[in-house]
Amino acid sequence: NEVKFIGFKFNSEGMSTDSDRVKAVQELSMPKNKTELQSLLGFVNYLRAFIPNYSEIISPLRDLLKRNIEFRWEKNHTDVVEKLKGLISERTKLANFDPNKPINLECDSSKDAIGFALFQDDQPVHYGSRSLTDCEQNWAQIEKEYLAITYACQKLHNYLFGHKSVTIFTDHSPLLAIHTKNFDKIKNNRLKNLKLKLLHYDFSLKYKPGKELYSADLLSRNIIPTRSSEPDSGDIIHSLCCNELVVSSEKMDLFVQETSKDPVLKHILEYYHSQWPNRHTLNQIxxxxxxxxNLRNDITVEGGLVYLNQRLVVPTSLRAMMVDLLHETHLGLEKCKAKARQLIYWPSINSQVENTISKCYVCQRFSRKNIKEQLINHDIPDTPFSKIGLDVAE
Incomplete structure (x- = not known):
């Protein structure tokens, strides 16, 4: 009723660690240098799937492996190794996967790693995590969270592909709005690429607070170095843009500079790469x-500029200039508003456009409402009914 295979035991209840493997771990001696420590972690790492908080536990040991850090084994390191031995001895079981049962998948990202946990009937089926590359560590938090979901789906492809009852939980609520958007509505190319990789899977994405996302949150703090062979996704996806705001490189640099100095937009840049605070904190600022x-789910940051959907959010110091450019050819009020709705945005933009046009001397002088239509004379007919006039009334 039980089979041993590559260090694990399989039976009708699920998968657990082999007692021989556990015994080998319990008999491990304390390492005396970095090489022995690497061997110990590599040996224990084989059983990490049974320890959801593995990365948190071995954090003091990882510190000893850093460059320019002297190897000094102390009591707290011994305590970590003993704790690992105790946890492995408990031999946590992973349940067998049942394709007929619903799947709950928790995904999370920290600043250095991503992780996931697959559950059925509240029983763990599979754990997984990996560290972020140097490039990925510089991504915005919403991009890291989406990467965690993409990585989990690709890693669990044999479980998820074709399954009709899959629910994925994330603790990053803005991701829900991004995931439901069409590709042409997503400004960020990296998010487009990640969304494209998820088209193979049928799932519903739901929000769960981070304090309830225990397993994935712990796994995402695993920063054991791994390298991804995938190129930077920022240069892969390109889309057709129906509206384009053409500016010179000098103007682009000016927009980036003014955005970073704007009293509101500089905070948005910070919140986008970390986390939005609550409304009480924002009211104080x-x-x-x-x-x-209120619009945070539709905000993206690209190249140091802030976008609302596909509209550029203009810093305060450049708003008057942008309104003058909109009205440069003296378009009417509605046409100016329509053009603004396609390209740029800031709060009360319609009011500022209306005020500018209402003060325009040229528009006031040549406005249609001030031009009187001249009467057109016509020849008097010689005979009755030679000229007939018609009108339609409601």
């Missing part, structure tokens, strides 16, 4: 941050 907080 003041400005239009509360307004942008």
């Amino acid at each position: 003041g400005g239009d941050l509360v307004h942008f907080h």
